[in-house]
Each structure stands twice: as structure tokens, then as C-alpha cells.
Amino acid sequence: MEKIIKNPSEDHVKPIKKSTKSNNDNKNMIKKEFSIEGLDCANCAAKIEDRLNKVKDVGHANVNFVTKTLTLEINNTSSAHNVISEATALIKKIEPDVTISEKTSSKNTKKEFSIEGLDCANCAAKIENKLNETNGISYANVNFVTKTLTIEIDKTSNISALVAKVTDIIKKLEPDVTITEIKEDIHVHNHTHGENTKKEIIRFGIGAAIFALAGLINFSDYIKLALYIISYVIVGYEVVLKSLKNIKRGEVFDENFLMSIATIGAFAIHQYPEAAAVMLFYQVGEILQGIAVNRSRKSITSLMDIRPDFANLKINGELKKVSPEKVSIGDIIVVKPGEKVPLDGKVIEGTSMIDTSALTGEAVPRKIEEGSSILSGVINKNGLLTIEVEKSFGQSTISKILNLVQNASNKKAPTENFITKFAKYYTPVVVFGALALAVIPPLVTGDSFSIWIYRALSFLVVSCPCALVVSIPLGFFGGIGGASKKGILVKGGNYLEALNNVDIVVFDKTGTLTRGVFKVTEIKPENNIKNDELLTYAAFAESYSNHPIATSILNAYGKEVSKNMVSDYEEISGYGIKVSLNGKKVLVGNSKLMTKENVAYNNVDTIGSVVHVAVENEYAGYIVISDKIKEDSKDAIKKLKSLGIKKTVMLTGDNKAVGNKVSQMLDLDEVHAELLPDQKVYEIERLFKEKSKKGKLVFVGDGINDAPVLARADIGIAMGGVGSDAAIEAADVVIMTDEPSKIASAIKIAKRTRSIVMQNIIFALAIKAVLLVLVAIGVGTMWEAVFGDVGVTLIAVLNSMRAMKSE
Structure with missing residues (x-):
């Protein structure tokens, strides 16, 4: 076993801000998010994304079909308006019936207005330009088609005053218009969706009844044909209409076109009952598929249904129920038994048990009391808690977690990207294959054209790639949602898929494999200095540090430290601290600090962290601080090895004796000790x-001092980072508890998700391939072809929902 060393404590190392993994360093880049309501075609979503990525000044565009969200990274703030206008027009060209609205930024207030009487497009542009030049408005957009104005107001601005100013500006430019603020109603969309589904079912029922009437009663041929046509029009007119609109816009290869050509072609070759029946079958499949997709969306998002609805704000001794967004830092809130804690803060009164399962996946309640920190999203079980708010809602734990999970599916896995590209070429190839099937065989064999046209039409129906384009993103989204329910936050499908190929797992020691709870276990003074005196020097020197070792020394000292006695404070990264205490130069740190300052010291061999102290360059002694290994660390290493991980490595700043001892107890393959932060990166590079x-190489750290290594690893995992801004920023995966065994759980979830995704790919392609062959040789009919489209999609979507069960 190879063994080196690092410094007693990773110890007196200041947190290093993580450099972003994005290659886009353009300071003028802005990010915008839009909701695309009514986007029900996964293939169209892929087309929109592909086209938007080709728009000038778009750094990156992502369309998330699952959440119906568009994310746009615009390279230049000055061109943002033009880019958004072009993007909106492009989306409307591909999908005219969708509604596009920008999502509200957590930093700004969004307001929407209806502008009735605005009949001049040029005037609309003037209003928009004028508002975008107005101080306090970060963004303004006038939609002349819908006659709506959307503005984003800077957080620092006076909202009511600015709204009045906006009204005044519009009235000066267009005196005859009527301006009305649009009030948001969060229930409208769900109600509308339910009404649309009901209308579809009613329409389908009427069409099906007319179809049954034509088939069951012995009418004349003309009446039967009329009934089949009426049934077809009632059920399928929207499909044909969409197809015609798409052809007009140059968007040919989609499911509407395929179904329209297939069924109209069936009418043309006198297959009247089959033409109408196939459209009926297709539509019932679409209705069921839509219901399944929406249910899966709701099921996945309900896994993170942890957003608090209100806060009980205490004002002058009375409680007022308000939105969490309206509570400020320093305000006092009260949380009653059974309520969710709405904001991060400190308990100033009360004792209770709290349920943290929504955040950590742990069912065992935890005790909370006066002086304890408490995180938003947990549930108060029995006591009454009075809390002083320490973070605004936008910066609270719950807000960050919700944002992380909701945006996770924007980072697509390689499999998703492959399927998107595959669908782009697959459908046109099949269409031209169908054309060849309709023309070439009858010319060669002399058969009737109608036989081969029917086969070609059936061939077309099979070709739609929706089963893959819909179910695969749902599978990854479900896996991410299921993982979050277990206290594992994965920042994207790309990271979830990468966890399938982990070869090496590298651990930090303090706070990762060990508790990070240090206690002074030994005080050894030298040169006639007493124990209390040595501890006093160390405590005063560490009084400005937040590191666990500093905390343990201050706890052992147990008295109030008068910081005005400390001057010339200098924290030397990777070494320790140098201060002036009442005019005396005091050094507190590791052996490297003593060597650097030419102080002769005792070389101590112990399993604890050793903090050396020198006064006026004379050695004063040392303090030993010990940490404890976490209960499930050994089990975590065992589970990782059982999953086929080739190597487990520990990198630590602690001394060689401690590193070796921990490594032996946990059965690690390698340990490297006494490493400075840059040396950790060097070791990662070597392990690559x-x-x-x-x-893939995974690095697991506590998210405090490990940002450079978390960023450099293929996958960075932050341990116990539920309240750590640094962890959430730096890592690709955040384990919300302090359990290293959750790493193995994350890998299992990744493997299960990939298994489900691969099942969908193999199942969909296999069924389609078989049906294409059967249809081509005349064994399969249009009925089987429709099953190959909507039936396979429905089964794949239902299979994707299993990913939410995690393990």
C-alpha cells in the first residue's frame, strides 16, 4: 500500500471558490428560462432545440420536454431581446399552438400586463425600447400578437412606483390603450389541461359511436362511406390540420404528417373502415399516452413536493400568515406542530422532534432545541418552535434544492443526446423507405400498386420515434427524482449516467470518512509552560478561524476570547496561523509551519491531528486533536467494492500515522497524507x-476545502452538503446526509435507471423493426402499425415511471 502524507489539518486552509465547469467565460452571457405550455410532441421539442442552437448569439439552448422548459444561454446581453424574439418566432413556426412565457427570476420581480387597443406593431416596438432603457427594469418585452407586456423589475427598485412609471410611459406613447395587470393564478393550467382532456374524450366518444354505427348496421355503401368520413373528421381533423400547417412551414417529418398520409392514403385505396379505425386507435393511444406522461410528470415532481406554502411571521406579538418570499433575514417566525419549516434559521425558543426525510431520506426524527440551526423543508413534529430567520427564501436550503432538482434534467445524458440525433435522421429515412416500398416492388413484380401502397402507408405509421424521444428523458428525470427522495441530489442526467462507469473513488478524510467532530485529547507543554497557558496561546491564535480544529481548541479552552488582544492575524494556507498576542509572536499549526519558521519541534507519532505551538520562535509544545470514523464508512467501502469499483483511495492533509490507521480500519486500497490542496489535484491527475x-473517477469531499478537486474529478460528490453553499456550487452530486454509504446507493440508482432506459430503447427498436418487416412483406396491417407507434410509446412511458422507485 502506497503511503504519503499531508498537513495536520486540511486544516488551516481557506475555502477556495470553485471555478465553473462551463467553458463559457463570457461575462456578458445571460441565462433565461421559459415555460412552453402545450408542447406535447417530443420530436418537435428536439427540433426546436436543434434550431435554437443554430441561432446567432445563442451559447446553448436546451428544451426539456418533461418539464416543458426552455433554457437559453445568450452570449451577449445587448442582443438578448433580438435572440428571444427570434427564438419565440422559431418556436411558433414549429409549434404554433404553444404558449411561451419567461420564468420569474429569483432576483427580480416579474409583472405582466394586458395592453388593449394596441394596434400598431411599430408603436409596440417603441414602447418596448423605451421600457428597456428605463432604470429599474432589467428586461421588458411587448408581444404585439397577444397584446401583452412582460417586465422584470430589479430587486432594489420600488415596485409600485416603477409600475406607475411604466403606465405613464405607455400612455405618453399610446394614449388610447388600456393597461391592466395580469394576476397570476397557479390553478389555471391544471384546470385547462383537465378540460382539454375531457373535450378530447368526448370528441373521441362521438367519433367512435359513429364508426360503430357504420360497421354494425347494414347501410348502403355511400352512407357507410359518409359515416366513416364523418367519424374520421371528428376524431382526426386536428391531426390533418396540424400536418397541413407543418407542411406549409416546411416541417414535414412528424407524427401528424405520417398519420395523415397513412389514413388519407387508406381512403384513396378504398380501405375506408381501416382508415377511420386507425385514426381512432391512434387518437385513443395519444389520449392515454398524454395522461400517462402527465401523471409521470406529476409523480416525479411530487417526490420533491417540499416547498413550504406559508410562514407564520411574528409582528408585534401577533402571527401573520405570509408567503415565505416576503420574510426577511432577522425576522421571527413561528412553526407549529405538523408544519413545514419555511426558511433557514436558528431556534430561539422551543424544543421539538423534526422529520428530515424530505431533505435527507432518513425516517428517524431528530431532536431540535434552543440554539440549534434548522433548515427549511423539514417538518416540525410536536413542539412549538420560534425561529430567527438567517437566510432569505431565495438563498434558503429548500429553494436551492428545488432549483437544483428542477434544472437537473436540463443536463442531458449522452443517451438522450444520441436518441435526439437518431430521431432526426430516422424518420426521413423511413419515409423515403416507404416511398421506395410503394413504387419499386410493383414495378418489379407487376403486382397491383394498391397492395404495396397499403404496405407503404402502414410502414409510415410505424416510423414515428416518439416511444424513444418521450420515455428516455422521463427515465432519467425519474431516476433523478427517486435519488432526491433518498437524500441524493444529482445535478443532471449526464452525471447520473456517468455513475455507471466509476472505476476509482477518491475520498477526503475529515468530514467525509470521519465525523469531522474534533476533541482535544492531549496537551503537551514544553519549556516550563503550563497546560492552561499552552491552550490559551492556541485558543487566541485560532479565535478567527471557523475550521473544526479551531473550534475544538476553543471548546477545550471554554472561556471568552478577547480578540482585541490579537493583532497581525495571518492564516497561511496548508500550514497554520501566525499572530501577535500582546506583542508576542505566536505560531500555531503543523510541522511544516515549524520548519518554515525555523522552530525546533518534537516529531510526534500519534493517531490524532497534532497542532504545534511556538511563542517568540521558541517551541511551547503541542496539542493532539482526535476525530472519529463514521459508523457506516467501512460498510460504504465494502459496498463500493461489491459494485465492482476497482480502487478506493483516501487523500488527507492529516499526518501519516492518522492516515495509515484510518486506511487500515476501512480497508482502503491507497492513502496519501500530508497533502496541500494543490497536491490533492496532482494526485487526482495521477490517478486519472x-x-x-x-x-470515471469520483472525488468525495465535504465541499468546504475541496472545491478544486471536486471540479477536476469526472464526478464530484459533496458529503453532508445540505447547508453548504460551497458544496452545492462545487459538486455534481450532493449527499444530503453524512453517510458515505449513499455513494453506493447513488451508483445503484444510476445502474437501475440505465437498465430501464436500455429496456425502452431495445423494446421500442425491436418492436418497430419486427413490425416494419412484417408490414413490408404483407403480414402486418395498419392496426399493428399503430400499436408500433402509440402502444409502444405508452408501454415505454409506464416503464420509465419505475425509475422513481430508485432501488
């Missing part, structure tokens, strides 16, 4: 050479 070509 040992992994396989497709293998």
Missing part, C-alpha cells in the same frame, strides 16, 4: 492515468 478509457 490508472482508470480505463470509459471509466
Whole structure:
């Protein structure tokens, strides 16, 4: 076993801000998010994304079909308006019936207005330009088609005053218009969706009844044909209409076109009952598919249904129920038994048990009391808690977690990207294949054209790639949602898929494999200095540090430290601290600090962290601080090895004796100790050479001092980072508890998700391939072809929902 060393404590190392993993360093880049309501075609979503990524000044565009969200990264703030206008027009060209609205930024207030009587497009542009030049408005957009104005007001601005100013500006430019603020109603969409589904079912019922009437009663051929046509028009007119609109816009290869050509072609070759029946079958499949997709969306999002609805704000001794967004730092809130804690803060009164399962996945309640920190999203079980708010809602734990999970599916897995590209070429190839099937065989064999046209039409129906384009994003989204329910936050499908190929797992020690709870276990003074005196020097020197070792020394000292006695404070990264205490130069740190300052010291061999103290460059002694290994660390290493992880490594800043001892107890493959932060990165670089070509290297740290290594690893995992801004920023995966065993759980979830995704791919392609062959040789009919489209999609969507069950 190879063994080196690092510094007693990773210890007196200041947190390093993580450099972003994005390659886009353009300071003028802005990010905008839009909701695309009514986007029900996964293939169209892929087309929109592909086109938007080709728009000038778009750094990156992502369309999330699952959440119906568009994310746009615009390279230049000055061109944002033009880019958004072009993007909106492009989306409307591909999908005219969708509604596009920008999502409200957590930093700004969004307001929407209806502008009735606005009949001049040029005037609309003037209003928009004028508002965008107005101080306090970060963004303004006038939609001349819908006659609506959307503005974003800077957080620092006076909202009511600015709204009045907006009205005044519009009235000066267009005196005859009527301006009305649009009040948001969060229930409208769900109600509308339910009404639309009811209308579809009623329409389908009427069409099906007319179809049954034509088939069951012995009418004349003309009446039967009329009934089949009426049934077809009632059920399928929207499909044909969409197809015609798409052709007009140059968007040919989609499911509407395929179904229209297939069924109209069936009428043309006198297959009247089959033409109408196939459209009926297709529509019932679409209705069921829509219901299944919406239910899966709701099921996945309900896994993170932890957003608090209100806060009990205490004002002058009375409680007022308000939105969490309206509570400020320093305000006092009261949480009653059974309520969710709405904001992060400190308990100033009360004792209770809290349920943290929504955040951590742990069912065992935890005790909370006066002086305890408490996180938003947990549920107060029995006591009455009075809390002083320490973070605004936008910066609270719950807000960050919700934002992280909701945006996770924007980072697509390689499999998703492959399927999107595959669908782009697959459908046109099949369409031209169908054309060849309709023309070439009858010319070669002399058969009737109608036989081969029927087969070609059936061939077309099978070709729609919706089963793959819909179910695969749902599978990854379900896996991410299921993981979050277990206290594992995965920042994207790309990271979830990468967890399938982990070769090497590298651990930090303090706070990751060990508790990070230090206690002074030994005080050894030298040169006639007493125990209390040595501890006093160390406590005063550490009084400005937040590191666990500093905390343990201050706890052991147990008295109030008068910081005005400390001057010339200097924290030397990777070494320790240098201060002036009542005019005396005091050094507190590791052996490297003593060597650097030319102080002769005792070389101590112990399993604890050793903090050396020198006064006026004379050695004063040392203090030993010990940490404890977490209960499930050994089990975590065992589980990882059972999953096929090739190597487990620990990098620590602690001394060699501690590193070796921990490594032996946990059965790690390698340990490297006494490493400075940059040396950790060097070790990661060396370990990269040992992994396989497709293998991934994971680094697991506490998210405090490990940002450079978290950023450099293929996958960075932050341990116990539920309240750590640094962890959430730096890592790709955040384990919300302090349990290393959750790493193995994350890998299991990743493997299960990939298994479900691969099942969908193999199942969909296999069924389609078989049906294409059967249809081509005349064994399969249009009925089987429709099953190959909507039936397979429905089954794949239902299978994707299993990913939410995690393990």
C-alpha cells in the first residue's frame, strides 16, 4: 500500500471558490428560462432545440420536454431581446399552438400586463425600447400578437412606483390603450389541461359511436362511406390540420404528417373502415399516452413536493400568515406542530422532534432545541418552535434544492443526446423507405400498386420515434427524482449516467470518512509552560478561524476570547496561523509551519491531528486533536467494492500515522497524507492515468476545502452538503446526509435507471423493426402499425415511471 502524507489539518486552509465547469467565460452571457405550455410532441421539442442552437448569439439552448422548459444561454446581453424574439418566432413556426412565457427570476420581480387597443406593431416596438432603457427594469418585452407586456423589475427598485412609471410611459406613447395587470393564478393550467382532456374524450366518444354505427348496421355503401368520413373528421381533423400547417412551414417529418398520409392514403385505396379505425386507435393511444406522461410528470415532481406554502411571521406579538418570499433575514417566525419549516434559521425558543426525510431520506426524527440551526423543508413534529430567520427564501436550503432538482434534467445524458440525433435522421429515412416500398416492388413484380401502397402507408405509421424521444428523458428525470427522495441530489442526467462507469473513488478524510467532530485529547507543554497557558496561546491564535480544529481548541479552552488582544492575524494556507498576542509572536499549526519558521519541534507519532505551538520562535509544545470514523464508512467501502469499483483511495492533509490507521480500519486500497490542496489535484491527475478509457473517477469531499478537486474529478460528490453553499456550487452530486454509504446507493440508482432506459430503447427498436418487416412483406396491417407507434410509446412511458422507485 502506497503511503504519503499531508498537513495536520486540511486544516488551516481557506475555502477556495470553485471555478465553473462551463467553458463559457463570457461575462456578458445571460441565462433565461421559459415555460412552453402545450408542447406535447417530443420530436418537435428536439427540433426546436436543434434550431435554437443554430441561432446567432445563442451559447446553448436546451428544451426539456418533461418539464416543458426552455433554457437559453445568450452570449451577449445587448442582443438578448433580438435572440428571444427570434427564438419565440422559431418556436411558433414549429409549434404554433404553444404558449411561451419567461420564468420569474429569483432576483427580480416579474409583472405582466394586458395592453388593449394596441394596434400598431411599430408603436409596440417603441414602447418596448423605451421600457428597456428605463432604470429599474432589467428586461421588458411587448408581444404585439397577444397584446401583452412582460417586465422584470430589479430587486432594489420600488415596485409600485416603477409600475406607475411604466403606465405613464405607455400612455405618453399610446394614449388610447388600456393597461391592466395580469394576476397570476397557479390553478389555471391544471384546470385547462383537465378540460382539454375531457373535450378530447368526448370528441373521441362521438367519433367512435359513429364508426360503430357504420360497421354494425347494414347501410348502403355511400352512407357507410359518409359515416366513416364523418367519424374520421371528428376524431382526426386536428391531426390533418396540424400536418397541413407543418407542411406549409416546411416541417414535414412528424407524427401528424405520417398519420395523415397513412389514413388519407387508406381512403384513396378504398380501405375506408381501416382508415377511420386507425385514426381512432391512434387518437385513443395519444389520449392515454398524454395522461400517462402527465401523471409521470406529476409523480416525479411530487417526490420533491417540499416547498413550504406559508410562514407564520411574528409582528408585534401577533402571527401573520405570509408567503415565505416576503420574510426577511432577522425576522421571527413561528412553526407549529405538523408544519413545514419555511426558511433557514436558528431556534430561539422551543424544543421539538423534526422529520428530515424530505431533505435527507432518513425516517428517524431528530431532536431540535434552543440554539440549534434548522433548515427549511423539514417538518416540525410536536413542539412549538420560534425561529430567527438567517437566510432569505431565495438563498434558503429548500429553494436551492428545488432549483437544483428542477434544472437537473436540463443536463442531458449522452443517451438522450444520441436518441435526439437518431430521431432526426430516422424518420426521413423511413419515409423515403416507404416511398421506395410503394413504387419499386410493383414495378418489379407487376403486382397491383394498391397492395404495396397499403404496405407503404402502414410502414409510415410505424416510423414515428416518439416511444424513444418521450420515455428516455422521463427515465432519467425519474431516476433523478427517486435519488432526491433518498437524500441524493444529482445535478443532471449526464452525471447520473456517468455513475455507471466509476472505476476509482477518491475520498477526503475529515468530514467525509470521519465525523469531522474534533476533541482535544492531549496537551503537551514544553519549556516550563503550563497546560492552561499552552491552550490559551492556541485558543487566541485560532479565535478567527471557523475550521473544526479551531473550534475544538476553543471548546477545550471554554472561556471568552478577547480578540482585541490579537493583532497581525495571518492564516497561511496548508500550514497554520501566525499572530501577535500582546506583542508576542505566536505560531500555531503543523510541522511544516515549524520548519518554515525555523522552530525546533518534537516529531510526534500519534493517531490524532497534532497542532504545534511556538511563542517568540521558541517551541511551547503541542496539542493532539482526535476525530472519529463514521459508523457506516467501512460498510460504504465494502459496498463500493461489491459494485465492482476497482480502487478506493483516501487523500488527507492529516499526518501519516492518522492516515495509515484510518486506511487500515476501512480497508482502503491507497492513502496519501500530508497533502496541500494543490497536491490533492496532482494526485487526482495521477490517478486519472490508472482508470480505463470509459471509466470515471469520483472525488468525495465535504465541499468546504475541496472545491478544486471536486471540479477536476469526472464526478464530484459533496458529503453532508445540505447547508453548504460551497458544496452545492462545487459538486455534481450532493449527499444530503453524512453517510458515505449513499455513494453506493447513488451508483445503484444510476445502474437501475440505465437498465430501464436500455429496456425502452431495445423494446421500442425491436418492436418497430419486427413490425416494419412484417408490414413490408404483407403480414402486418395498419392496426399493428399503430400499436408500433402509440402502444409502444405508452408501454415505454409506464416503464420509465419505475425509475422513481430508485432501488
